[in-house]
Amino acid sequence: MPDSSATSITLNGDLYPLGADTPLIALLERLNMRRGRVAVEINRAIVPKSSYGQTIVRAGDQVEIVNFVGGG
Amino acid sequence: MQDTSFELGGKQFKSRLIVGTGKYRDFAETRAAVEASGAEIVTVAVRRVNITDRGKENLLDYLDPARYQILPNTAGCFTADEAIRTCRLAREVGVGDLVKLEVIGDQQTLFPDVAATLEAARVLVKEGFKVMPYVTDDPVTCLRLQELGCVAVMPLAAPIGSGLGIRNPFNLAIIIEQAKVPVIVDAGVGTASDAAVAMELGCDGVLMNTAIAGAKNPIAMARAMKLAVEAGRLAYRAGRIERKLYATASSPLTGLIG
Numbered sequence: 001m002p003d004s005s006a007t008s009i010t011l012n013g014d015l016y017p018l019g020a021d022t023p024l025i026a027l028l029e030r031l032n033m034r035r036g037r038v039a040v041e042i043n044r045a046i047v048p049k050s051s052y053g054q055t056i057v058r059a060g061d062q063v064e065i066v067n068f069v070g071g072g
Numbered sequence: 073m074q075d076t077s078f079e080l081g082g083k084q085f086k087s088r089l090i091v092g093t094g095k096y097r098d099f100a101e102t103r104a105a106v107e108a109s110g111a112e113i114v115t116v117a118v119r120r121v122n123i124t125d126r127g128k129e130n131l132l133d134y135l136d137p138a139r140y141q142i143l144p145n146t147a148g149c150f151t152a153d154e155a156i157r158t159c160r161l162a163r164e165v166g167v168g169d170l171v172k173l174e175v176i177g178d179q180q181t182l183f184p185d186v187a188a189t190l191e192a193a194r195v196l197v198k199e200g201f202k203v204m205p206y207v208t209d210d211p212v213t214c215l216r217l218q219e220l221g222c223v224a225v226m227p228l229a230a231p232i233g234s235g236l237g238i239r240n241p242f243n244l245a246i247i248i249e250q251a252k253v254p255v256i257v258d259a260g261v262g263t264a265s266d267a268a269v270a271m272e273l274g275c276d277g278v279l280m281n282t283a284i285a286g287a288k289n290p291i292a293m294a295r296a297m298k299l300a301v302e303a304g305r306l307a308y309r310a311g312r313i314e315r316k317l318y319a320t321a322s323s324p325l326t327g328l329i330g
Contacts, residue, residue, distance in 0.1 A: 011123060012120040012121065012123055013120070014123070031121075031123060033121065034130070036165075036166060037130045038121060038165065039118075039162070039164035039165045041157075041161060044157075046161065047164075048164065049164065049166065064120065064161075065120065065121045065123075066118050066119060066121060066161050067118075067119070067121045067130060067131075067165070068116040068119075068130070068131050068132060068142065068144065068162075068165060068167075069094075069116065069117050069118075069131060070092075070093040070095065070096060070099075070102060070116065070117065070131060071092060071093060071094045071116050071117025071145050071147050071281075072092025072093070072094045072115055072117075072147065072232070072280075072281030072282065
């Protein structure tokens with residue numbers, strides 16, 4: 001049985017199956033995320049929106065996707 | 073009396089009331105309260121998106137960033153590093169570089185960690201953020217934040233969400249006198265008179281969330297706060313009378329009937 005972590009990322013703190021290395025833009029589309037509403041960090045480094053197309057998400061990456069919620 | 077507009081980080085605003093968007097029943101109520109408040113600046117928090125609920129609506133669908141200045145906060149951050157990271161993420165969402173910096177020092181009081189706030193402000197200003205720090209009502213700390221290049225200082229009136237009102241008007245008066253940047257009372261307002269008192273003291277603005285969202289009728293309270301901030305500001309500009317111990321008659325003392 002293959003090790004699932006080998007083909008997974010940690011997405012917002014939870015294990016998420018990735019399949020294969022995936023362009024960030026494809027992952028965001030798969031997750032139904034709109035670029036004007038979110039910000040992305042991979043392994044603690046901010047990914048500028050202009051780099052979404054060239055950025056590849058790889059197995060084992062720690063990915064954070066945040067948005068705005070109600071707050072004071 | 074035509075008021076001057078209020079400048080924050082190079083932008084002009086007419087409303088001096090800044091409102092939070094937390095604790096509402098739903099986004100529709102949030103929007104209705106923000107509209108009733110007349111606020112042009114609204115605070116938001118930065119949190120992980122819900123991956124499992126993909127159809128979920130987004131706050132910005134209800135508060136158009138083209139109409140409102142979105143002011144991301146660092147609520148929930150207990151270290152300078154967490155706050156800096158949160159600000160960097162917030163800026164990348166794409167609503168500008170104005171941020172409300174709060175670094176909490178104690179869970180029970182939610183009082184700021186002053187040392188960590190100063191540390192985070194120093195880094196964020198260098199990175200080009202327009203920093204609005206939530207801070208204790210301490211005049212010296214407010215001066216230091218101003219010297220670091222913060223675009224405003226936001227002393228608390230009382231603990232966040234406490235509704236205790238302006239606990240130390242004398243410290244606020246000193247902060248206002250010394251400040252060259254806008255002074256915005258942030259946290260502790262309970263009702264309209266508290267907001268009016270803050271403005272009568274000469275604050276440039278008031279920031280609140282719970283006082284509106286937690287009211288029995290948030291929409292009505294939002295309007296009450298709008299009126300209170302306007303009334304307090306106008307009274308400040310009109311110039312109040314001196315306080316005196318004894319009476320002075322309002323009616324002429326001459327021409328009294330025989």
